[in-house]
Amino acid sequence: MRENRYAYFDAFGAPEEVLQVGKGEMRMPAAGEVCVRMLAAPINPADINYVQGVYGEVPELPATRVGLEGCGVVHASAAEGFAAGDMVILLNTVGAWSRFLTAPAASFLRLEERLDPMQAAMLKVNPLTALRVLEDYTPLQEGDWLVMNAANSGVGQCLIQLARERGLHTICVVRQAETRRAALQALGADIVADEEEPDMVRRVLATPGVKRPRLAANCVGGESALRLMDMLAPGGTMVTFGSMSRKSIKVPNSWLIFKDISLRGLWCTKWLQQTPAPTVAAAYHSLAKLVAAGKLQQRVAAVYGPDALPEACRQARQEGRNGKIILRFGE
Numbered sequence: 001m002r003e004n005r006y007a008y009f010d011a012f013g014a015p016e017e018v019l020q021v022g023k024g025e026m027r028m029p030a031a032g033e034v035c036v037r038m039l040a041a042p043i044n045p046a047d048i049n050y051v052q053g054v055y056g057e058v059p060e061l062p063a064t065r066v067g068l069e070g071c072g073v074v075h076a077s078a079a080e081g082f083a084a085g086d087m088v089i090l091l092n093t094v095g096a097w098s099r100f101l102t103a104p105a106a107s108f109l110r111l112e113e114r115l116d117p118m119q120a121a122m123l124k125v126n127p128l129t130a131l132r133v134l135e136d137y138t139p140l141q142e143g144d145w146l147v148m149n150a151a152n153s154g155v156g157q158c159l160i161q162l163a164r165e166r167g168l169h170t171i172c173v174v175r176q177a178e179t180r181r182a183a184l185q186a187l188g189a190d191i192v193a194d195e196e197e198p199d200m201v202r203r204v205l206a207t208p209g210v211k212r213p214r215l216a217a218n219c220v221g222g223e224s225a226l227r228l229m230d231m232l233a234p235g236g237t238m239v240t241f242g243s244m245s246r247k248s249i250k251v252p253n254s255w256l257i258f259k260d261i262s263l264r265g266l267w268c269t270k271w272l273q274q275t276p277a278p279t280v281a282a283a284y285h286s287l288a289k290l291v292a293a294g295k296l297q298q299r300v301a302a303v304y305g306p307d308a309l310p311e312a313c314r315q316a317r318q319e320g321r322n323g324k325i326i327l328r329f330g331e
């Protein structure tokens with residue numbers, strides 16, 4: 001038997017304080033199950049909220065599975081459609097922060113191509129979020145504009161690249177625009193604007209060639225969301241999928257009455273639960289192809305093993321971090 005190592009917690013709180021690393025034996029798969037040796041898993045804001053007990057899904061304690069996304073290779077399979085050596089991502093289960101994960105086959109999606117493990121580990125959440133934002137809320141045509149905040153985030157990076165693939169233009173609002181501009185433009189950003197700049201909305205809209213966007217992607221809330229709504233074209237839609245500022249959205253009545261803007265919300269977990277498996281697989285295979293072609297990448301800031309879990313969590317929560325913190329529990 002090979003030794004397993006896995007993150008767990010028995011009280012909600014700051015991840016660097018409550019997370020522990022347990023040891024046990026790897027479990028061979030029962031009928032219908034797959035045992036995966038995990039290669040990499042990011043620390044996402046959702047993971048932090050999960051450990052704090054404030055995510056949309058609150059686990060029972062002790063929670064012996066942590067990590068909402070990640071990738072690995074099949075170590076042993078007792079399920080149809082999976083063979084040893086296949087590269088998979090987690091789909092319908094938690095537990096990416098472990099060395100081995102044994103679970104029903106439906107918990108995993110087999111990738112058709114072998115991807116860089118770092119990028120495969122980040123395929124489930126942010127690329128899908130960006131895809132849903134672009135496809136599910138308002139019809140967009142080549143040449144249309146969209147605006148997003150926290151454009152330097154993982155989702156933001158994906159949105160910029162998927163928008164470029166579709167011939168859409170992006171207004172990317174970030175903190176510290178001067179330090180972010182070159183990297184975001186390299187991904188395809190058209191305009192990189194600073195959250196803090198007074199009169200930013202007016203200046204951006206006055207830029208030659210820029211049109212008021214029909215879609216806004218909000219993952220910050222508060223004043224930042226207000227600036228996105230201000231930019232929206234009449235009849236435009238703002239999709240909220242994150243609340244990095246933890247501040248509520250206040251909407252001026254006139255923007256509802258005279259601009260008729262729509263406010264919508266997105267939670268990918270719900271989309272994954274409600275969508276037929278072949279549609280889910282097709283979405284991921286199309287995203288994986290873009291990753292394989294180098295057209296959809298998310299930056300990695302640092303990689304840590306299980307012994308450095310508290311430090312990794314601390315860094316993941318630091319402002320100004322330039323990319324994802326990745327965990328590697330496997331050897």
Ligand SMILES: NC(=O)c1ccc[n+]([C@@H]2O[C@H](COP(=O)([O-])OP(=O)(O)OC[C@H]3O[C@@H](n4cnc5c(N)ncnc54)[C@H](OP(=O)(O)O)[C@@H]3O)[C@@H](O)[C@H]2O)c1
Nearest residue numbers: 045152153154155175219241242243244245266267268320
């Ligand atoms: N609803 C869903 O299904 C879904 C799916 C995926 C992600 N999300 C959410 O989307 C958000 C982004 O996730 P991610 O993985 O892309 O994040 P990430 O890569 O960890 O980046 C977080 C970003 O948030 C920015 N930020 C943090 N606090 C901020 C504030 N007060 N004002 C403005 N910007 C702030 C950071 O800006 P700096 O670069 O300046 O530090 C950074 O760019 C999170 O809220 C996450 O929970 C939701």
